Amino acid sequence: KAGVTQTPRYLIKTRGQQVTLSCSPISGHRSVSWYQQTPGQGLQFLFEYFSETQRNKGNFPGRFSGRQFSNSRSEMNVSTLELGDSALYLCASSLGSNNQPQHFGDGTRLSIL
Amino acid sequence: QQQVKQSPQSLIVQKGGISIINCAYENTAFDYFPWYQQFPGKGPALLIAIRPDVSEKKEGRFTISFNKSAKQFSLHIMDSQPGDSATYFCAASAYNYGQNFVFGPGTRLSVLP
Numbered sequence: 001k002a003g004v005t006q007t008p009r010y011l012i013k014t015r016g017q018q019v020t021l022s023c024s025p026i027s028g029h030r031s032v033s034w035y036q037q038t039p040g041q042g043l044q045f046l047f048e049y050f051s052e053t054q055r056n057k058g059n060f061p062g063r064f065s066g067r068q069f070s071n072s073r074s075e076m077n078v079s080t081l082e083l084g085d086s087a088l089y090l091c092a093s094s095l096g097s098n099n100q101p102q103h104f105g106d107g108t109r110l111s112i113l
Numbered sequence: 114q115q116q117v118k119q120s121p122q123s124l125i126v127q128k129g130g131i132s133i134i135n136c137a138y139e140n141t142a143f144d145y146f147p148w149y150q151q152f153p154g155k156g157p158a159l160l161i162a163i164r165p166d167v168s169e170k171k172e173g174r175f176t177i178s179f180n181k182s183a184k185q186f187s188l189h190i191m192d193s194q195p196g197d198s199a200t201y202f203c204a205a206s207a208y209n210y211g212q213n214f215v216f217g218p219g220t221r222l223s224v225l226p
Contacts, residue, residue: 004156006156031211031212033212033213033214042202042216042217042218042219043157043202043204043214043216044216045213045214045215048211048212048213050211050212055211055212056210056211056212056213058213090156090157092156092212094212097211097212098208098209098211098212099144099145099206099207099208099212100212101147101159101162102147102159102212102214103159104149104156104157104158104159105156106154106155106156107156
């Protein structure tokens with residue numbers, strides 16, 4: 001069974017630009033969550049989508065948004081990029097949306113110049 | 114109250130020894146406690162998880178001990194191997210929080226040959 005796939009693996013952008021990251025969950029998984037990982041703040045929850053609806057949202061500004069498609073694939077968008085947005089963005093999928101084991105992809109490394 | 118504390122920050126163990134990582138939480142709503150292992154350049158991989166209805170769970174060389182009254186849980190790696198060298202994260206979630214997992218800051222484990 002294929003794992004969680006995230007594309008692209010690496011991305012370099014400049015301040016003010018916007019970026020879209022993609023996540024394909026494990027087949028059959030309906031919940032997709034996004035996390036930001038940085039050396040200073042660790043792993044922080046961004047938001048979760050289940051059946052195309054945002055179920056939960058972390059404490060991030062509105063520049064961070066996402067969506068989920070009918071096939072459970074998800075995208076995350078960051079607008080007006082700032083230097084502090086440089087991070088590893090991780091996607092995790094799970095069968096359900098309440099205390100279910102989450103399985104992570106290898107992430108997208110975003111660097112802002 | 115959402116914080117999960119983790120110690121030590123780094124750990125060096127000889128091959129064959131026991132590695133012990135400890136975590137503590139405050140939010141009594143938490144009812145799912147997974148541990149993740151992360152290698153450089155990879156996403157976190159689910160190692161083992163426990164729910165508060167049991168005090169201990171063992172899977173191979175990995176054991177979680179859970180103390181509900183103290184709000185603490187720990188990971189024990191028996192017969193530690195150089196291949197176990199990685200960063201370990203504890204996490205916690207609550208049923209009503211969906212898939213919003215709160216992660217500890219991580220422990221970097223080095224197992225010397």
